[in-house]
Amino acid sequence: MARAKTSHVTPLFSEIAADFRSVVGPDGFLDDRSAMDAYLTESRGLYRGETPLILLPSTTAQVAAILRLCTRYRIGAVPQGGNTGLVGGGVPCSTADRPEVLISARRLNRIRAIDPENFSITAEAGCVLATVQEAAARAGRLFPLSLGAEGSCQLGGNISTNAGGTAVLRFGTMRDLVLGLEVALPDGRVLDSLRSLRKDNTGYDLKQLFIGAEGTLGFVTAATCKLFPQPRTVVTAWLAVSDVRSAIATYAAARDQLGDDLTAFEFANRLTVEFVAKHIPGSHSPLGVASPWYLLVEVSTARLDADLALQVQEFLAKLHATGLIADGVVAASGPQRDALWRLRHSMSEAQKKEGASIKHDVSVPVAGMADFVAQATSLVQGLVPGVRVVAFGHLGDGNVHFNLSQPPGTDSADFLARWSDISHQVHEIAVSLGGSFSAEHGIGMLKVQELASWRGGVPLQLMQAVKRAIDPLGIMNPGKVFPAEF
Numbered sequence: 001m002a003r004a005k006t007s008h009v010t011p012l013f014s015e016i017a018a019d020f021r022s023v024v025g026p027d028g029f030l031d032d033r034s035a036m037d038a039y040l041t042e043s044r045g046l047y048r049g050e051t052p053l054i055l056l057p058s059t060t061a062q063v064a065a066i067l068r069l070c071t072r073y074r075i076g077a078v079p080q081g082g083n084t085g086l087v088g089g090g091v092p093c094s095t096a097d098r099p100e101v102l103i104s105a106r107r108l109n110r111i112r113a114i115d116p117e118n119f120s121i122t123a124e125a126g127c128v129l130a131t132v133q134e135a136a137a138r139a140g141r142l143f144p145l146s147l148g149a150e151g152s153c154q155l156g157g158n159i160s161t162n163a164g165g166t167a168v169l170r171f172g173t174m175r176d177l178v179l180g181l182e183v184a185l186p187d188g189r190v191l192d193s194l195r196s197l198r199k200d201n202t203g204y205d206l207k208q209l210f211i212g213a214e215g216t217l218g219f220v221t222a223a224t225c226k227l228f229p230q231p232r233t234v235v236t237a238w239l240a241v242s243d244v245r246s247a248i249a250t251y252a253a254a255r256d257q258l259g260d261d262l263t264a265f266e267f268a269n270r271l272t273v274e275f276v277a278k279h280i281p282g283s284h285s286p287l288g289v290a291s292p293w294y295l296l297v298e299v300s301t302a303r304l305d306a307d308l309a310l311q312v313q314e315f316l317a318k319l320h321a322t323g324l325i326a327d328g329v330v331a332a333s334g335p336q337r338d339a340l341w342r343l344r345h346s347m348s349e350a351q352k353k354e355g356a357s358i359k360h361d362v363s364v365p366v367a368g369m370a371d372f373v374a375q376a377t378s379l380v381q382g383l384v385p386g387v388r389v390v391a392f393g394h395l396g397d398g399n400v401h402f403n404l405s406q407p408p409g410t411d412s413a414d415f416l417a418r419w420s421d422i423s424h425q426v427h428e429i430a431v432s433l434g435g436s437f438s439a440e441h442g443i444g445m446l447k448v449q450e451l452a453s454w455r456g457g458v459p460l461q462l463m464q465a466v467k468r469a470i471d472p473l474g475i476m477n478p479g480k481v482f483p484a485e486f
């Protein structure tokens, strides 16, 4: 069945608005244009949202009632978390004959339970990621998801994008961290699978359908997630390597010799770090000499291990002696470690100051990263002479943000007009190396065409079948992941 056609869509009458208002009350109802602005402006400025109404439910029952109304009136429902997504997934595109309401999870913000002995936490979708981390830490546990937007992104958004971040190497993505989910479905039913079990082989693992679904199947209202022991010993190093092949060899040696204590393995090219030094006060590479590539490596354990720093230093000294790493420092204190992570987390912000950028979030098997970077760099330099490659990311996950800053002195609009053409060719290289055109940011609106190009055939047909089974009227987040009329 196709998504509801225009003729079936009821215009948003004021009585319908009154119905929504009676569900959420005055505190959960926003129709004032100026107050709506912050919800409609997307973090990279690529999309500007439009909606007649923003609803801020504070209970699961309210979310379910809103979706029931959306189904009754054939109104699109666009879930939004912290609005830090990078593909336009939480942006409503309401029109007069195809209305969409934005449903913000902001007021669904309770930590429902922490079970330190089961190493689990149950929290509502609108809890900011940093709040979940802090709640876990207060209970002496670690919630390991960590990313640059953690002060604003929300648990429901993290689940709906299957967020990755800087500790995937050790703890996995959200798919690995979620034990149970509570989801309001488009018809107003609630899927309550908020279980905190590690083992539960009772048929299909339905929660996985909603993780990474970008709000196209239902509204995640709460989740039970895994916790881990707090790290008691952490060693963080900043290294210089001459090329991506050396970075890969360093990663393989670190994983082999430091084992599962290896928690993060990030990389960045020289230009990225120069942009940070130029634009972010107090942030710069701690090494005296510039290098073509840098690595941020973290090793951690729940044990109190006074020898770990020494082991890491000996390991690095060996690699230095073989010439694999050119230089490096190990953070000697908490503040030094924080400074290294600040440098890493400032990379996107620093790039913004260099004008327009075209961004890619690709993954390849780790061993293919050097080929990807070499081929993609040569491609874009041929397509746009003078383009500046800003490449950084999670090398241990085979994930690079292969970003392009416009050549200095050129027109931003002309550069951005080439986004889809350039990206398609960059993605072609990633796919040819066995990789993905979207490693962690998802599809949203930005990559709908790319999904059809690279995941067409059986995978897309099955995804469409699932969408139709759960959301036959197509009210959940229209135009995201799939074209508006698929």
Ligand SMILES: Cc1cc2nc3c(=O)[nH]c(=O)nc-3n(C[C@H](O)[C@H](O)[C@H](O)COP(=O)(O)OP(=O)(O)OC[C@H]3O[C@@H](n4cnc5c(N)ncnc54)[C@H](O)[C@@H]3O)c2cc1C
Binding pocket: 043, 078, 079, 080, 081, 082, 083, 084, 085, 086, 088, 089, 090, 091, 105, 125, 146, 147, 148, 149, 152, 153, 154, 155, 156, 157, 158, 159, 160, 161, 162, 163, 164, 165, 166, 214, 215, 216, 218, 219, 220, 221, 348, 440, 441, 444, 477, 480
């Ligand atoms: C500086 C910066 C660094 C980042 N680093 C990383 C990184 O390292 N790794 C990474 O994976 N991402 C990263 N991101 C992207 C972004 O932060 C993540 O995708 C994050 O998980 C989005 O969460 P959010 O709450 O902001 O979701 P939003 O942007 O509000 O929404 C994202 C998608 O999820 C849907 N959604 C939101 N809440 C719900 C809900 N409760 N139920 C159903 N659907 C919902 C929306 O409809 C939308 O499709 C970064 C972004 C920034 C700005």
